[in-house]
Amino acid sequence: MTAAGPVTAMSLPERAKRAAKVAAKYADAVDREGRFPSEALDAMKAERLMGVMIKAELGGEGASLSEVADVCVTLGQACGSSAMVYAMHQIQIASLNDYAVGSAWYEEFLGRVCDEQLLIGSATSEAGGIGGNLRNSICAVDVVGDVVRLEKDATVISYGEASDAIMVTSRRNADAAPSDQVSTVFVKGQYTLEKTTDWDTLGMRGTCSEGFIFRAEGAKEQILPRPFAEIAAQSMLAVSHLLWSALWYGIAYDAFARGQSFVKAAARKNPGQTPPGALRVAEAANLLQQVKGNVVSGLKQFEAAKGNPDALNAMSFAVAMNNIKIGTSQTILTVINHCMLICGIAGYKNDTPYSLGRHLRDAHSAQLMISNDRVLGNTSTMLLVNKPDPSLVG
Numbered sequence: 259m260t261a262a263g264p265v266t267a268m269s270l271p272e273r274a275k276r277a278a279k280v281a282a283k284y285a286d287a288v289d290r291e292g293r294f295p296s297e298a299l300d301a302m303k304a305e306r307l308m309g310v311m312i313k314a315e316l317g318g319e320g321a322s323l324s325e326v327a328d329v330c331v332t333l334g335q336a337c338g339s340s341a342m343v344y345a346m347h348q349i350q351i352a353s354l355n356d357y358a359v360g361s362a363w364y365e366e367f368l369g370r371v372c373d374e375q376l377l378i379g380s381a382t383s384e385a386g387g388i389g390g391n392l393r394n395s396i397c398a399v400d401v402v403g404d405v406v407r408l409e410k411d412a413t414v415i416s417y418g419e420a421s422d423a424i425m426v427t428s429r430r431n432a433d434a435a436p437s438d439q440v441s442t443v444f445v446k447g448q449y450t451l452e453k454t455t456d457w458d459t460l461g462m463r464g465t466c467s468e469g470f471i472f473r474a475e476g477a478k479e480q481i482l483p484r485p486f487a488e489i490a491a492q493s494m495l496a497v498s499h500l501l502w503s504a505l506w507y508g509i510a511y512d513a514f515a516r517g518q519s520f521v522k523a524a525a526r527k528n529p530g531q532t533p534p535g536a537l538r539v540a541e542a543a544n545l546l547q548q549v550k551g552n553v554v555s556g557l558k559q560f561e562a563a564k565g566n567p568d569a570l571n572a573m574s575f576a577v578a579m580n581n582i583k584i585g586t587s588q589t590i591l592t593v594i595n596h597c598m599l600i601c602g603i604a605g606y607k608n609d610t611p612y613s614l615g616r617h618l619r620d621a622h623s624a625q626l627m628i629s630n631d632r633v634l635g636n637t638s639t640m641l642l643v644n645k646p647d648p649s650l651v652g
Contacts, residue, residue, distance in 0.1 A: 270321060273305035273386050274329040279337035280459040285337035286462035289616045292457070294420045295464045298333075298340035299377065307344070309372035311351050315373030316365060323352065323497065323564075324557045326557060327504035334508020335515075338620035339464025341505035343377075346416045347464075350378040350425045352497045353441070357484040363477065367423075367443065378443070379421030381472055385411040385454075391632070393490060394436040398429035406442060410472045413455065417466050422446050426472060427486055439486035442476070449474035461619030492570040496560055498628070499583035503553045506624050510549060510590040514542050517597035520612050526590075535600035542596040549589050556582040573644040580637045585625035594618050 268276075281298035288295045302308060311326050312318025326348050333341035351371070358364035370376060382392040397410040408428055415424060423445040430438045455469035482489065517539055524533035559578055563569035594617050598605045601612040607613055 270307075270310060270319070270325055271328060271332070273307060274332040277301040277305045278332045278340075281333055281340040282336035284614065285340070288339055289335060289461075289619075292459075292463040292466075294318040294341065294466045295337060296362040296420070298337060298345065301419070302340075302344060303375035306372075306375065308347065308375040308377065309351070309368070311348060312355060312368050313374055315639060316368045318368070323500065323560060327501055327553065329503050330504040331508040331511070334505035335512040336508075337464070338505065338509050338616070339462050341508060342462055342465050342502075343417050343420075345505050346380055347378050348501060349494060349497050350380055353425070353489050353493050354443070354482075356493060357489045358482055361479060361483055363479040364482075366441075367413065367445070374422070376422035376445075377417070377420060378521055379416070379418050379424040380416045381410060381412040381414075381424055381426040381470075383413045385413050385469075387553075390626075392427060393439070393487070394493075395427055395429045395439050396436065397433045398434060399440060399442060400432070401481075401482060404478050405475060406478045407475045407591060408442065408444075408472070409474075411454070411469075411473070412472050413469045414467045415451070415470050415472065418451055418468060418470055418472075420466065423483050424472070426474070430485075433466055437487065441482045441486050441489060442474075444474040444476050444480065444482050448476045460622060462623045490635075492567060493577070495576070495628075496556075496570070496579040499579045500553065500556050500560060502554070502624070502627060503549075503582055503586035506586050506590045506621065507546075507549050507553055509620055510546060510593040513594040513597040513614050514539075516605070516612045516614060517542060518598040520601045538596050538600045542593050542600070542631075545589055545593045545596070549586055549593070552582050552585050552589075558642050573640045574647060577637055577640055577644060577646070580633045583628070583633055584630055585628060587627075590621050590624060591618075594621050 280301035281295060284295060284297045302608060307329060309318045310321040314320045327533050330345050333344055354364055354368060384396055386396045397408060400407045408426060410426055410428060418424065423443055425441055425443045428440050429436065430440050450473050452471040453468055454471060457466050457468045469512050521533045521535045521539050558580060564574055569575060594614060598614050598618065601614060604610045604612040605614040
């Protein structure tokens, strides 16, 4: 049972497809109106998708990151905003699953996520010069006795008003360095949100990630027991790059499917003639396969390194995850542009079965979510001391 009712015994991919069908139905309205994809989220909750990666002993299904990434692909084909909301939620789950071990508060909370299908938001960005640099904070938690308080001027809180709980980064205390950070989860009722900025964007409009002054008070055991530096290096950054890349692949795949359908329709009208867009379909398929291979390779590397701090902290691992993000975010735009040329005016217009405007606008966010320039800058620093491995089997 869930808060939304009983779920039939279906596989995770089947449940994801059912939720995606709902997301697709409302995707254009969500994009046009810039509103949260509430119908899609309700469907995800009804299919018990929110806690699938949580350990079975806490009420979850113990799904692997690869399985969750496949859900993101399925949702990405239907609605980029819905897929991004789901991916961001699972990024928080991955951090809690592995880095809140031994905490009674977090074990109970993760059980609640499964039972109540809670949605967890994220507040890492901050005003005052930090911007999107998640490895630095200005705000600091204030612990007095058993109580923790926090105020943060967050430039973006992922789907903040729709969240049931929010994970927030901050300095460990008022005297800590900007990079000496902790993460704390506050549940609804423990915090207030004072909106400071709207979310009227080119794409990913349904994520509704406005800016807020975040004020919260909770129990000190809600501060994660492991340093945020460890969580970021060993989980959050890699999981973000992989799940984002998976949903971006889903967006590009749906664009490709529309382009392929357009060419097939043209071929049926003129039997025996190769439609003008056929070669571009082949080119797009080639690029799409590169994206898929990139994501699959990264997921395998992450699964192999999971549980091994030395492997997860290795520069070579960080470089590989960064390259997956860069490669995917750049290539999907080329794929969708190919498909736009294939479909022509039918892809350019917003009211046809081949419309690609939403896909293209959503895909442009990929190079900005942790800016590619920032990622490349970090990679270039690591490559000054790290030599890439040329082996194909290492």
